[in-house]
Amino acid sequence: MESALLAPQRQSMIVERVRRNGAVRVAELVEEFKVSDMTIRRDLESLADRGLVSKVHGGATAVDIGSTDEPGFAAKSVREKEAKEAIARTAADLVKPGEAIALSGGTTTWTLAQHLIGVAELTVVTNSVPVADVFYRSGRTDQTVILTGGIRTPSDALVGPFAVAALDTINVDTLFLGVHGISASGFTTPNIDESETDRALIRASRRLVVLADSTKWEIVGIRTIARCEEADVLVCDSGLPQSARDVFTDRVGRLVIADHPNEVTR
Template sequence: MLAQQRQSAILELIRQRGGVRVSHLVTRFGVSDMTIRRDLEALAERGLIDKVHGGATLAGPGSAEEPGFAAKSIRQRDEKRAIAERAATLVEPGMAIALSAGTTTAALATLLADVRGLTVVTNSIPVADALYADPRADRTVVLTGGIRTPSDALTGPVAEAAVSTLNVDVLFLGVHGMSPRTGFTTPNLLEAGINRRLVHAARRLVVLADHTKWETIGIATIAPLADADVLITDAGLDPAARAPLAEQVGELVVVEV
């Protein structure tokens, strides 16, 4: 097989799977490790893939590109549901919690109907809608004001001021990406500001991030990995990512889907 043919086949494989490991490509194509790495370098130089430790992924969007809530809600639905179900086990009656904007936190909100005496602070319109859809006399929902983003998050000075005087037991934080170098990130500068305030307001930080968030990098950092008391992700996470994550976060929880 010519190098150009092999590179086309590698690209198609990455498009189908989202990412591949060098070791898999070596076995599949029967060539050396160095040959595969040269192929990946050639594809990366053309902007078609992103090289990551031990393999490659399909080239992602720019660090400031932000998909809307509806677009994100159809991605990794089973994974997000499994993560939300695990997160719900951390919510106890009488707690004050915060839920950031995001599709995984919105999935969590739908699972909190039976928790008694709950106070929920959120800057997410879908989260508030989910909680208002099942009203309870013993539940308090605090929805911040602010500027609405494509993720249906309320951000800006009004939102930050609303959160700055509050204290909650746990923040459940949805993120756009995570990596050892940049921490937990978002593609929206305004959303980064309100999320930092939420982190500051919480005694405990629980991050909800499916496997596709690994090595995805948004323009703004919310918090370093070490700030997370718990990180809940799914079993699709690259095995090579588990050790560096486990070293930095307080507790790494990997759920089966």
């Protein structure tokens, strides 16, 4: 009889083991998870397609993710689509008509933007070209979109002194922040210029909501954007391992698991 673990949970645990040990073997995973050889091979194939592991004969090895590596927007947009969709649906429930919100750059915030088109009289501040484009293309006349200036990054975010100067004059109710990595030490990015702009977004907001899929656990970029304790809410998907849940339940204002919004709260 196969394990009762769902595929996303099992795959998240496999990624965690690969990152910790550098490599895993199919036979070891079959024994550990009590599933078939074919199931594990499908898991590894899926993880390799998403760029989370490198598939080799008989197992998988870690992908070298440097602290300054920054995939482009198009590359990131096809990763963890189901998890990002679940996170976006849950985060959208935190937005009320008439509010002023900010959305940082990233594919998870871009997914969230698509869920916010129907929110009436919304004011959106963003440094993300794709996020702004979602609202512009909606054709709504009761929503206001403010796009900062700045230098464009590989993730299609606008950063630098012009973006920071614009954000230092703005106040919003909630910031929805996409991040590159999450760990016990906080939320990080591989782009130093983007970190300064993200910090300006945090200064402009009354509430910080961090959006991160579970594959970002224990990824650490070169620059810290915020400590765990600065986040009022962290929204993640059900693949987040228990070790991470324990950390964030203690350190963030509220941890929300997107597939089960009331599963872990404080």
